[in-house]
Amino acid sequence: MSNPSVKSFWDEPTGSWQYVFHDPETMKGAIVDPVLDFDPFSGATSTANAERILDYVREAGIEVVWILDTHPHADHFSAAQWLSERTGAPTGIGEKVTGVQALWKEIYNLPPEFPTDGRQWDRLFADGETFMIGEIPVRVMFSPGHTLASITYVAGDAAFVHDTLMMPDSGSSRADFPGGSSKALYDSIQAILALPDDTRIFVGHDYAPGGREARCEATVAEHKVANVHFRDAPSEATFRALRDARDATLPLPRLMLAALQINIRGGRLPDAEGNTRSYLKIPLNAFHAR
C-alpha cells in the first residue's frame, strides 16, 4: 500500500484549506472540502477555487473518483456539487449530516418537504467505514465537536482532520456552533493524536497568524510537542474550560447564515423562485450578536 500524494489549495478570504489527494500508482484521487466562492456584498457566487482544482487535476492526470466533505461548513460554500457535475465523481460526507440538516431546517423554517435524510449526497459514510481511492484504503473516523457530523478521512499516512486541530501555533477549532461540543471535540482530538506519530495531519483552516505564511500540515508527533492546546496533555476539563472561554469571545463566522443553506443541500443553491433566481434567507434574532 502506498501513501497518497497531497496537493493543498488555500482560499485566502475564508482561510480554508482544500485538498486533492491521489494514489500515485493508479492516479485515482479525491477532492476534499472544495470552496464555492461567494461575495456577500453582491450575492455573486463563482467557481475560481473549484476551477483552480480542476486545472490541477487535469494537468497532473488525476482521475477524480470522489468529492468529499468533512462536514457542513459554516464559513464557506461547498463546491462539491459543481465539481461532481464536472468530473462525474460521486459526493460523500458523514452520515450524521442528517442531524445537521434537521437542526438547520428548523432554524431556517424550511418547508416540511425539505429532505433531511442526506439524499443530497451520493454516499453517507459511517464511522469506521473504509473505501478505496485506487489502491489506498480510506478510513472514516467520526470526529464530532466542531459540528455533530464531522468526520476525518485517514488515507495511508495522511489524515484530513478538518476543523479539529488547527496548526500547532493555533491549537484547535471552535466548538460553539449549533450541534457543537467541546467535550466531543476533546475526544475526537484524542483519537486523532492516537494515530501513528508520523501521520501527516492536514487541517481545515489556517488564518496565517502573525503574518506568517499559511500552513496546512504537521505530523501527529509535532502536534503532541507543539500544539498550543494539546502539548501539555490537558485533561478534558482543562481543555473544555479553555475552548469554551475562547469561543465565547469569537464572533460568528461572517458567512454562517448564508453558508449553511448551501451546505445542507450538498453545495446546491436553494431552489430557484418563479423568476428563476435563488434567494437566501436570514433568520432574524435566532442568534445573539457577539
Ligand SMILES: [Fe+2]
Ligand atoms: Fe468548519
